Amino acid sequence: MHSPLEALRDTGQHELRPWKSAAVSALSSARSRLLRMLEGLPEDALVRQHSPLMSPIVWDVAHMANYEEQWLLRALGAPSLTDSAFDSLYDAFRHSRASRSQLPLLTPAQAFAYASRVREATLEWLHHLHEDSPVPLLRGGFVFGMVVQHEQQHLETLAATLQLMTSHVYRPAALPRPRPARAAQYEVFIPGGPARLGSDAPWAYDNERPAHTVHVPDFLLDSHPVTNGDYVVFVESGGYDDPRWWDPQGFEWIHAQGIRHPLFWLPQEGGAWLRRRYGHVEPLPRDEPVQHVCWYEADAYARWAGKRLPTEAEWEKAATGSDAQPRVYPWGHTAPDSSHANLGGDSWGPSPIGSYPAGQSADGVWGLLGDVWEWTSSTFDGYFGFKSFPYREYSEVFFGGEYRVLRGGAWASAPVAVRNSFRNWDYPMRRQIFAGFRCARDAR
Template identity: 85%
Template sequence: MRSPLEARRDAGQQETRPWKVHAVTELSAARSRMLRMLEGLPEDALTRQHSPLMSPIVWDVAHVANYEEQWLLRALGAPAFTDAAFDAVYDAFRHPRATRSHLPLLSPEQALAYAARVREASLDWLSRLPEDSDAPLLRGGFVFGMVAQHEQQHLETLAATLQLMTSHVYRPAASPRPRPARTAQHELFIPSGPVRLGSDAAWAYDNERPAHTVDVPPFLLDAHPVTNGDFVVFVESGGYEDPRWWDPQGFAWIQSQGIRHPLFWEPQENGTWLRRRFGWWEPIARDEPVQHVCWYEADAYARWAGKRLPTEAEWEKAAAGSDIRPRTFPWGHTPPTASHANLSGDTWGPSPIGSYPTGQSADGVWGLLGDVWEWTSSTFNGYPGFKPYPYREYSEVFFGTEYRVLRGGAWASAPVAVRNSFRNWDYPIRRHIFAGFRCARDAR
């Protein structure tokens, strides 16, 4: 039987219910997911550095708890458990990921106990706070939303770490994915007009603010993300060897790294392809969105196909539609459910294209949220009037041409951290993240 909280969430009332209820629901969902993900992993798997790109898992567990202690307890006037020296160990900006295994980290048992202690104190403190506070951190429950999203974003990072892990076989119990009829790729015309970019919603991050309107010329957009089957054609036609399709820096990089196909793919002597998924090998599913490709690979494929990557304004226009009130999600304002998109991490992989008809946008675009993050052509910068809040290190320090924007979330993303306005970013060489893409084309 569903609890009252679950019933209200399923009914899509998260924007109207009291923010305290919403905060408890999302914090609890994040912690339950963390414990499910870590269940059964031996201590060595939790403490080992599986890749220089990622932290030891146990660092992420304690970091999430320390972040929560700083923002849901200390910043709101509650007593502290730890001190500045402890904070420094779990400061993501002080210690690069490749060096974190050398820090004096808590053991897995200690880290989980610390996380549980902080959570208990946070919920107790939450019960004492006023629902209608005008304090900036509490307005609409912003700081609780920030912490819930932060934990879920780290759980997506943990999923990427588990995919990189080779010292232990990790075979999570996956929820079944849809198996739709074969779906053909096609282009959709997105008309010109204004689009309201960003969000002023209570739980929106600073880089989504302020909401503002821009005009977008007409364009054509692929109805679905590029699939593994599509991408195999690019690989087998010599796409990785032909500099015509590549950004010069990207081509130099793949040449230096010896890259000839997406990460975790392996060609077979009989001409087929296998991929490694969380410790085991399986044939690539040709009808699933391609993932583990970097921006350079996505850009090269788009050029080879006679197209390009969409800008983030184009992507958000396709998702928001032309309604007077822009849609929060491609299908409308109802929060995501399992019928709308592949989110929450339970499937442990993308679903075939055409799996979620109720998740289509007003213009008929499929799969804009979930399955794979989608690379855009845009670099990461603040919107006009941007103000860092509540700290510069979430967004502002990353602004510039060094990073490319991704949109839409992946199968490993949580619904609380997915919406039309949500902006992700990474280096154009990143391949271990759950990223794919779709192509666009000028309509003029």
Template identity: 70%
Template sequence: MSLRSQEQGSARVIQAVPWKVRAWRELEAGRERIQAMLAPLPEAELMRQHSPLMSPLVWDVAHVANYEEQWLLRALGAPAFTDPAFDAIYDAFRHPRNTRSTLPLLEPEAAWAYATRVRAAVAAHLETLPEDSADPLLHGGFVFGMVAQHAQQHAETLAATLQLMTHVEYHPVEALRPQPGAVPQHEVFIPGGPVRLGSDDPWAYDNERPRHVVELAPFLLDAHPVTTGDFLVFVESGGYEDPRWWDPKGFAWIQAENIRHPLFWIPQGHHVWLRRRFGTVEPLPKDEPVQHVSWYEADAYARWAGKRLPTEAEWEKAAQGSDGVSRAHPWGGAAPTDAHANLGGTRWGPSPVGSHPSSRSADGVWGLLGDVWEWTASDFQPYAGFRAFPYREYSEVFFGDTSKVLRGGAWASAPVAVRNSFRNWDFPIRRQIFAGFRCARDVK
């Protein structure tokens, strides 16, 4: 169901309330993106478990719809129209990804029908909701932002599943990639001093709150992410064989798994490398940010280069700028466009570094948002004063020293879920995600 199909019945109510307009637009964008991504695949491939790391694709379709039903209908006072026992099948915390293919999943046609029924009910219920409410779920449309971002996060997860898929070829239709001139890597000096971290935006997640100030020493940060060509030098110089560069746990892991290069790279001998990108095998593009590297690989490269990974506070200061101005994005408050960043999944891979000159931060750092998630040195921990909302399982249960923070979003991330303060996290061995990095260095 599109916004256009709802105009006659709900346009006056929705258009009168800015957060409702935004909420509906973002909900529809997420639905349309997932439908377009999965439309080329036959039903058998939607039901198949393509990797133990990922769910069957159809599980995500119904899970997103079930999450929408729970939070935009039941949590806001609308009656349920599915058996609550149905929730258990699509509970991400009850069933690990590698077991979900054994569940009694809705088949694709039924999953899409369920999603359509939920969306129609949400459209009707949205009209009845007040513009202002004391309910924290409705303040600024928070819960609608949470659900819209959740859908787009699953679209990114689906993209990772499609990349892992080998049973059937998948050739996405992609937008043309920019072809900028070569841009040299260099370091940008970031002055020390205070930086205000976090966000009070109505759609920010609990782990981005509360806003707070920290003091940082001055540091140097790479102007661009580390490229595939940069990383290739590390690979071909024996970086994966030399324990000097590796966290001991990371070196034990790559030895046990016989890892000698980033995921999806294909060595051909005589310094010739290919990569598999979805259904295409192509020459390794040396001017793109390297992706599909784990935290351990990023950390090892940084040590080899005589540098280190930035902390997440340093990363956010670089994104905010050192002039004290509060910015939602490195370039300011304007929403991301194609001039600013490679986001939204239209290109199906990173763009060459330097493709988005409008991305530059106030201090001159490029490409902090989009292209690849950037690993940081920081463990995923709560900010002082953190309060779980609206449920512990979004952030709180993941806090600790087992996950590392990623910042900035990737080419597969949606603009609605990308901002200076957004915090992603994953295990340091994860490589199927669209992750890269840039390096930092202390000022001596």
């Protein structure tokens, strides 16, 4: 008898045309990653609510399958595999994360079997679709890119859930990370001028569209993200006690919550620092980018350092450069691999700064993609000419001043969901996400 996880393994591939081949490969990569992540976890760990901020893992498994059924089967004319009750049960807007453990969810075995049935049907139905279809959902394989990225984003969310888990010891088999020589932090001058923002690429999300040009003045940007070692100085100099550095709402919030340092840090006598990472405690690596800091913490550090957070236009300008043909990635147009950035989730943590010289931008900025998401000063809104597609709930309902934009992806982000134009967003107090930051300042 197959285990629930074995039931998720993909079926074989047939001869396919370009975007269909890309879709099958990306779907397979996401499924393989899910299997690696959940291998060996007991049923109790899959059904337990590990934090009110996160869903039970089994909810995410069935939600991903339901999303795939809705968009890669029903929306493309295939027969439904389930009744409409599943749509309500696994609707992320209908049920808050904190309430999902109280729902009549599928068991792990049922959820994995459902995901397997959906995937088999998706791969079969793919052969009935015309690659050059004028249907907007299929243009360039958009809907397949949307579903693949959605699944990979949930796997990043699962990585955050597993870090929050304390009921079970989770020690993933992490790939070794580079150990470069000590890297110096310095400021890089980014010349002002026209900046091409956004993307019209086939798999770009609606909030990245339309591609457009804005003017960005000259500015200075840190060569690397702020490190743990940098941030320790802010903590130990009393940065959390000085309201001069903090957004007033942020200062009120950290004191109401009793926050004195980044999430998962553990202060020790004598000035030493430890951190908890996936089931074990270890010395805090001073040369890695700081992560698990909220926007308020990032903004306060930048003020303390006499700088500020970059706008998202500045961040994307630094990533794309000033060429007539903007770069898709900071280093050019070649898709990311392990020489460019720490992506894909198998490292289970950031790498020390200076680890990926092949990933530098043309101006000499390091680490813009991978390792940690980078907070910007910008609130989340649509670009001029924005059109919601294919549903408002992906982006439009989040527009406004409540959310801050993050750029660049993290070690837990999949390469398929990372590019210069990709926009992430979250509340300014969120700390369980794999977020850090780098500083900027005006060029005078």
